[in-house]
Amino acid sequence: MSSINDVAKLAGVSTATVSRVLNDTGQCSPRTQQKVIAAVKELNYQPNILARSLAKASSDNVGLMVNSYRGSFFAALVSQLQESFENQNKFLLTCRASSSRESELQAISRLKSMSCAALVLHSRALTDEDLLQLAEDKVHFALIDRFVPGLEDRCVTFKHRKSARLAVEHLYKKGHRKIACLSGTMERHSARERYAGYAEAVEEFELEDIHIGYGHYNQDGGYKAAEKLFSRRSDVTAIFTCSEQMCVGAYEYFHHAGLRVPDDISVVSIDSVDVCQILSPKVTTVTFPIEDMAIETQELVCRMMDGKPAIKPAVFTPNIKIFHSVKTL
Amino acid sequence: MSSINDVAKLAGVSTATVSRVLNDTGQCSPRTQQKVIAAVKELNYQPNILARSLAKASSDNVGLMVNSYRGSFFAALVSQLQESFENQNKFLLTCRASSSRESELQAISRLKSMSCAALVLHSRALTDEDLLQLAEDKVHFALIDRFVPGLEDRCVTFKHRKSARLAVEHLYKKGHRKIACLSGTMERHSARERYAGYAEAVEEFELEDIHIGYGHYNQDGGYKAAEKLFSRRSDVTAIFTCSEQMCVGAYEYFHHAGLRVPDDISVVSIDSVDVCQILSPKVTTVTFPIEDMAIETQELVCRMMDGKPAIKPAVFTPNIKIFHSVKTL
DNA sequence: TTGTATGCGTTATCAT
DNA sequence: ATGATAACGCATACAA
Numbered sequence: 026m027s028s029i030n031d032v033a034k035l036a037g038v039s040t041a042t043v044s045r046v047l048n049d050t051g052q053c054s055p056r057t058q059q060k061v062i063a064a065v066k067e068l069n070y071q072p073n074i075l076a077r078s079l080a081k082a083s084s085d086n087v088g089l090m091v092n093s094y095r096g097s098f099f100a101a102l103v104s105q106l107q108e109s110f111e112n113q114n115k116f117l118l119t120c121r122a123s124s125s126r127e128s129e130l131q132a133i134s135r136l137k138s139m140s141c142a143a144l145v146l147h148s149r150a151l152t153d154e155d156l157l158q159l160a161e162d163k164v165h166f167a168l169i170d171r172f173v174p175g176l177e178d179r180c181v182t183f184k185h186r187k188s189a190r191l192a193v194e195h196l197y198k199k200g201h202r203k204i205a206c207l208s209g210t211m212e213r214h215s216a217r218e219r220y221a222g223y224a225e226a227v228e229e230f231e232l233e234d235i236h237i238g239y240g241h242y243n244q245d246g247g248y249k250a251a252e253k254l255f256s257r258r259s260d261v262t263a264i265f266t267c268s269e270q271m272c273v274g275a276y277e278y279f280h281h282a283g284l285r286v287p288d289d290i291s292v293v294s295i296d297s298v299d300v301c302q303i304l305s306p307k308v309t310t311v312t313f314p315i316e317d318m319a320i321e322t323q324e325l326v327c328r329m330m331d332g333k334p335a336i337k338p339a340v341f342t343p344n345i346k347i348f349h350s351v352k353t354l
Numbered sequence: 355m356s357s358i359n360d361v362a363k364l365a366g367v368s369t370a371t372v373s374r375v376l377n378d379t380g381q382c383s384p385r386t387q388q389k390v391i392a393a394v395k396e397l398n399y400q401p402n403i404l405a406r407s408l409a410k411a412s413s414d415n416v417g418l419m420v421n422s423y424r425g426s427f428f429a430a431l432v433s434q435l436q437e438s439f440e441n442q443n444k445f446l447l448t449c450r451a452s453s454s455r456e457s458e459l460q461a462i463s464r465l466k467s468m469s470c471a472a473l474v475l476h477s478r479a480l481t482d483e484d485l486l487q488l489a490e491d492k493v494h495f496a497l498i499d500r501f502v503p504g505l506e507d508r509c510v511t512f513k514h515r516k517s518a519r520l521a522v523e524h525l526y527k528k529g530h531r532k533i534a535c536l537s538g539t540m541e542r543h544s545a546r547e548r549y550a551g552y553a554e555a556v557e558e559f560e561l562e563d564i565h566i567g568y569g570h571y572n573q574d575g576g577y578k579a580a581e582k583l584f585s586r587r588s589d590v591t592a593i594f595t596c597s598e599q600m601c602v603g604a605y606e607y608f609h610h611a612g613l614r615v616p617d618d619i620s621v622v623s624i625d626s627v628d629v630c631q632i633l634s635p636k637v638t639t640v641t642f643p644i645e646d647m648a649i650e651t652q653e654l655v656c657r658m659m660d661g662k663p664a665i666k667p668a669v670f671t672p673n674i675k676i677f678h679s680v681k682t683l
Numbered sequence: 684t685t686g687t688a689t690g691c692g693t694t695a696t697c698a699t
Numbered sequence: 700a701t702g703a704t705a706a707c708g709c710a711t712a713c714a715a
């Protein structure tokens with residue numbers, strides 16, 4: 026690897042001049058500019074980002090912490106974040122924690138020691154106090170899908186409640202009146218909000234509240250919840266599943282039980298669109314604009330890094346994608 | 355962020371001593387050791403990894419280049435690689451290219467400029483010559499799922515041919531004699547190998563070669579291929595799909611056409627297990643041990659970084675996971 | 684055992 | 700417009 030010194034020698038100028046040409050800082054004659062650029066090409070010179078960061082006392086690195094890579098949500102998130110930051114000449118360093126407070130703190134330490142100028146956190150385990158402390162320490166960071174009072178300007182969030190409401194409303198408009206909600210435990214904020222949205226719609230449309238909670242929003246939970254539901258009652262015409270994995274589990278149960286979607290049972294799910302395209306018939310789904318959200322996050326973070334005043338980020342609203350899992354009654 | 359200077363001052367020693375204590379290089383009295391460690395704790399000192407890498411002229415960074423994050427293959431790969439390298443105190447930097455030679459070259463440049471001591475490449479677009487040149491340039495790197503003559507010691511590969519053979523053999527043993535192969539274009543090596551494995555089995559078991567190629571191994575290709583197949587003939591009792599996405603598409607077609615798996619048609623697929631657990635009935639699938647492969651890759655790369663002699667990495671063999679998509683005739 | 688001094692590759696300040 | 704030169708934070712060869 027050739028260094029700035031090699032370029033300087035070959036071009037017959039000083040390293041300072043090379044740096045100026047490359048970073049477009051300060052004036053310089055067209056002729057020397059040419060020489061430098063020629064030398065750079067000839068040596069196939071790549072600036073050492075480490076040294077640059079060290080010298081500038083600030084890097085172009087942005088750290089991302091997540092607790093999983095699995096599922097289309099993370100694939101879309103990581104993919105779009107990386108692309109957006111690269112468009113701003115930032116480099117995204119990704120670090121995976123394992124859903125415990127300690128591992129999340131460690132991941133953040135690690136990212137900070139890589140001179141990340143800012144962090145993007147999809148934190149599950151850190152407490153509100155941890156995050157407030159981090160803000161206190163003047164660390165630039167944004168939170169994804171988490172709301173912390175006092176950190177409103179850093180939270181990129183979803184309207185979980187509205188998404189559930191949208192799902193139930195769709196079923197209602199299609200003539201359904203016995204609509205069950207399949208969910209998991211209520212530990213996470215998003216889970217509580219989704220249920221609240223269901224409850225809200227139930228009240229507004231004067232429906233019966235049929236809520237089945239089971240497990241952790243995964244495939245098995247969906248299967249068991251559906252099984253539990255239909256062992257109790259047969260008058261339900263539609264279900265709303267609170268996660269895509271639960272939807273998969275419910276479909277699995279229906280296949281086992283010989284129930285046909287949508288003829289025997291209508292389904293609306295929530296979450297990313299991928300899984301719901303895989304199932305047959307494809308599932309009508311309430312989704313969030315993950316890509317838009319990633320772009321907004323990048324803008325938010327870049328604003329913080331530039332020292333610009335914080336603007337409360339948008340709260341992202343869900344869209345409903347209509348497929349073939351709902352029967353009109 | 356406090357620096358090594360702050361620690362040295364607080365501990366009343368020189369920076370050299372602090373460095374020695376922290377890196378456990380050279381001797382030092384227990385007392386000064388105590389003082390240094392106390393100072394480190396008090397200041398919550400984190401060594402600046404950039405500066406360290408710069409000083410050592412070698413970093414603990416390993417670069418990973420992929421062309422996609424989507425799909426369970428990449429989720430498992432990235433996840434396991436990151437964990438394995440972290441266990442070795444290496445940090446994995448991930449960079450996404452976009453399936454063109456230029457973008458792959460650019461991604462590699464980027465990773466090199468981050469002082470990556472080694473690279474892990476899942477390259478689709480680089481030529482064999484590009485990769486040979488990279489080796490010529492003394493870059494440490496490993497290739498995933500790609501075989502380049504002359505770089506045998508760096509290639510972590512799969513037995514694609516055997517995986518297809520295994521799928522067909524399973525169907526044969528279950529009594530099937532009319533077995534169709536659904537694939538996409540034959541550009542990629544893995545695609546050719548999988549078809550070759552099918553052809554091999556066809557010959558051995560004296561079956562009819564019923565091959566339908568359509569599109570690019572994606573869901574739509576699977577749908578169209580299945581449609582094409584059944585518009586031509588009705589005597590086929592089983593299909594072998596060359597990718598999980600094609601399998602999804604085939605299932606979609608069967609649902610549309612009113613064909614039941616496995617009663618009307620048996621299915622065996624290839625690839626990661628995730629998608630095939632989502633479909634109902636779950637699909638009997640030939641999979642590769644992605645986690646093992648990631649661990650082997652990490653070991654291979656670390657060996658190279660330590661200057662140890664290269665050992666030809668294992669070629670990973672497929673496993674068949676039996677589910678409910680095959681009928682015994 | 685410990686400290687001094689130098690270099691890693693870059694940027695930035697100050698001269699010229 | 701350009702060139703010395705001093706940082707940036709750390710590791711290390713060499714002295715002491």
